[in-house]
Amino acid sequence: xxxxxxxxxxxxxESTGAAxxxxxxxxxxxxxxxxxxxxFVVLVGSAAMxxxxxxxxxxxLPVTGMERHLLPWARAAALVIIPTGALMFIAHATEFAGNxxxxxxxxxxxxxxxxxxxxxLRPFRRVxxxxxxTTAPLxxxxxxxxxxxxxxxxxxxxxxLAYF
Amino acid sequence: xxxxxxxxxxxxxxxxxxAxxxxxxxxxTKELTLTGTIKESGYEHPHGHVRLATPGKVxxxxxxxxxxxxxxxxxxxxxxxxxxxxxxxxxxxxxxxxMRAERITIDGATVELR
Numbered sequence: 001x002x003x004x005x006x007x008x009x010x011x012x013x014e015s016t017g018a019a020x021x022x023x024x025x026x027x028x029x030x031x032x033x034x035x036x037x038x039x040f041v042v043l044v045g046s047a048a049m050x051x052x053x054x055x056x057x058x059x060x061l062p063v064t065g066m067e068r069h070l071l072p073w074a075r076a077a078a079l080v081i082i083p084t085g086a087l088m089f090i091a092h093a094t095e096f097a098g099n100x101x102x103x104x105x106x107x108x109x110x111x112x113x114x115x116x117x118x119x120x121l122r123p124f125r126r127v128x129x130x131x132x133x134t135t136a137p138l139x140x141x142x143x144x145x146x147x148x149x150x151x152x153x154x155x156x157x158x159x160x161l162a163y164f
Numbered sequence: 165x166x167x168x169x170x171x172x173x174x175x176x177x178x179x180x181x182x183a184x185x186x187x188x189x190x191x192x193t194k195e196l197t198l199t200g201t202i203k204e205s206g207y208e209h210p211h212g213h214v215r216l217a218t219p220g221k222v223x224x225x226x227x228x229x230x231x232x233x234x235x236x237x238x239x240x241x242x243x244x245x246x247x248x249x250x251x252x253x254x255x256x257x258x259x260x261x262x263m264r265a266e267r268i269t270i271d272g273a274t275v276e277l278r
Contacts, residue, residue, distance in 0.1 A: 022209060026231050029209035091209065162210075163186040 010093040022091035029091070032084045039080035040158075044151045046070040046077070047116075054136045054144035062132040067124075101164045105157035112150040119143040187278075190254035190264045198223060198263070199250040205243035207233070214243055216251065225251050226264040228277040238268070238275040247271075 013019060022029055050070050053061060089096050096102045123140035130136050136144075200218035212227040227233060230240070243249075253265035267276050 023206075024208055024230075026234060030229075030231065163188055 006097075007094070010097050013090040013093040016090060018087060019090040019093070022087055029088075032087050035080055036084040036088065039077045039084065040155065043074050043077035043081060044155065046074040047147055047151055051144035051147045054140050056135060056141070059133055059135075063127050063136070064131050067127075096161070099161050099164050101157045101161035105154055105161065108150050108153040108157060112147060112154060115143055115146045115150060119147075187254075187264065189257055191257050192254050194255055195252065196255060196263055197250065197252050198225075199248065202243060202245055202247050202249055204245060205240075207240035207243065212243070214249065216249060221261070224259075224262045225253065225268075226262065227268065233275065233277070236275050236277075237273070238270075242270050 022032065047070075050066055052058075053063060053066055119140065123137050123143065126137075130140070135141075198216060198218050200216040200223070202214045203217050203222060204215040206213045207230050210229055212230055212233055214225045214227065216223045216225050227243075228236075233239070247270055250269040251263070251265040252267050253263045256262040256264070265277050267274055267278075269275075
């Protein structure tokens with residue numbers, strides 16, 4: 001996409017009714033912010049509790065049981081986080097698109113999603129071999145460490161983008 | 165043609181583009197008191213703003229979130245174009261045409277913005 005094309009597209013996003021409402025309705029912006037926070041508390045909280053289990057805490061709890069409990073909550077939370085994040089983005093699309101903290105946040109988000117996908121396609125396939133009472137394989141523990149670091153980075157960038 | 169329209173749109177909307185900062189982006193050691201005429205105002209999230217024409221310079225003055233300004237008695241109607249305003253605040257550390265206001269005085273009424 002050309003630079004002008006991209007700029008035009010960002011400006012169009014800012015001119016939409018939803019973006020205007022985000023900027024001008026008195027309480028919409030803070031309500032959307034609160035929903036976004038509630039969403040990522042559940043998503044990142046779920047991910048962190050699962051990661052800590054993979055790293056060896058509470059080994060008496062079956063990994064499969066934790067996954068069945070936490071993953072639906074993480075998925076439901078994503079359904080809240082993505083639209084609320086998109087609303088905040090379109091309100092100031094041009095500004096956010098050029099913000100280094102926002103760009104890094106998107107990069108870290110993509111890495112966190114990729115990390116979760118690889119975990120599910122690789123070590124988690126054989127979870128029955130290490131479901132409880134034992135140490136998870138190195139690949140699973142590595143993915144858990146990456147997940148904790150990446151999500152911490154995503155939250156830090158999300159907060160810091162107001163300061164750049 | 166479509167590209168040109170998009171560019172014009174961008175020019176029209178990009179004005180307050182740099183208005184999203186924490187207080188840390190402003191130099192609190194250099195307090196400014198500016199009086200001027202409001203050329204443009206935006207009662208928008210996350211922070212409202214006015215363009216204040218002072219002798220020799222038009223400042224982009226970053227204000228508070230609209231919800232806070234409303235609850236402290238500064239409705240959008242008070243930031244009318246053509247009104248005279250006095251702001252006390254700090255200059256942006258990197259953009260010398262932008263400042264963040266600690267308080268604003270319009271029609272003799274002062275509203276704290278922080």
